[in-house]
Amino acid sequence: MQDIDIIPCLNDNYSYLICDKDTNTITIIDPSDFNPCDEIIKKKYNKLDYILNTHHHFDHVGGNQKLKEKYKAKVLGCEIDKDRIPEIDITLKEKQNFKLGKTSFEVIFVPGHTTGHIAFYFKDEKIVFTGDTLFSLGCGKIFEGTCEQMFNSLNKLKNLPIDTKIYCGHEYTKKNLEFCLEYDSNNEFLKKKIIGLTQS
Numbered sequence: 001m002q003d004i005d006i007i008p009c010l011n012d013n014y015s016y017l018i019c020d021k022d023t024n025t026i027t028i029i030d031p032s033d034f035n036p037c038d039e040i041i042k043k044k045y046n047k048l049d050y051i052l053n054t055h056h057h058f059d060h061v062g063g064n065q066k067l068k069e070k071y072k073a074k075v076l077g078c079e080i081d082k083d084r085i086p087e088i089d090i091t092l093k094e095k096q097n098f099k100l101g102k103t104s105f106e107v108i109f110v111p112g113h114t115t116g117h118i119a120f121y122f123k124d125e126k127i128v129f130t131g132d133t134l135f136s137l138g139c140g141k142i143f144e145g146t147c148e149q150m151f152n153s154l155n156k157l158k159n160l161p162i163d164t165k166i167y168c169g170h171e172y173t174k175k176n177l178e179f180c181l182e183y184d185s186n187n188e189f190l191k192k193k194i195i196g197l198t199q200s
């Protein structure tokens with residue numbers, strides 16, 4: 001079983017710190033920025049074994065170099081991005097399984113936002129880290145791939161079990177909700193959600 005810490009970084013990024021409690025294996029996903037990530041790593045575990053990157057954008061890999069230097073962690077990312085992810089050590093392919101201590105994840109290849117974007121699916125824990133492919137109420141911008149690729153990628157995520165918990169790369173819920181309401185103003189679910197957000 002795992003402990004997960006959510007680390008807000010930069011303006012609206014999320015990095016995630018995972019501890020495999022059985023083996024004390026520590027992993028960070030998309031460290032945007034060294035300082036906020038290091039602060040919590042230092043305080044909670046004072047070690048880091050793996051750095052996982054969903055894609056090569058600076059706000060997802062910004063902490064790679066310094067974290068690797070400090071903790072001697074291994075950097076993992078998509079094989080397509082082996083020349084774009086700083087400090088990469090281990091390349092990953094679609095459907096590959098990788099173990100972080102006793103916990104393992106499967107690589108889901110989700111191109112569209114970038115051509116080498118991947119998601120990390122922890123089947124036993126029923127969680128998925130989607131980077132900039134899927135957010136709360138929206139999807140990422142298509143910078144490098146095609147609309148068809150993004151559509152297929154979103155369908156792969158849609159086909160995961162309905163009770164899968166999604167950890168995304170940015171906090172865009174409010175902006176996405178306002179956009180959705182512009183085009184679907186009578187949607188009861190959206191109306192309730194905006195009341196919840198403005199009250200919190």
Ligand SMILES: [Fe+2]
Pocket residue numbers: 055057113132
């Ligand atoms: Fe991105």
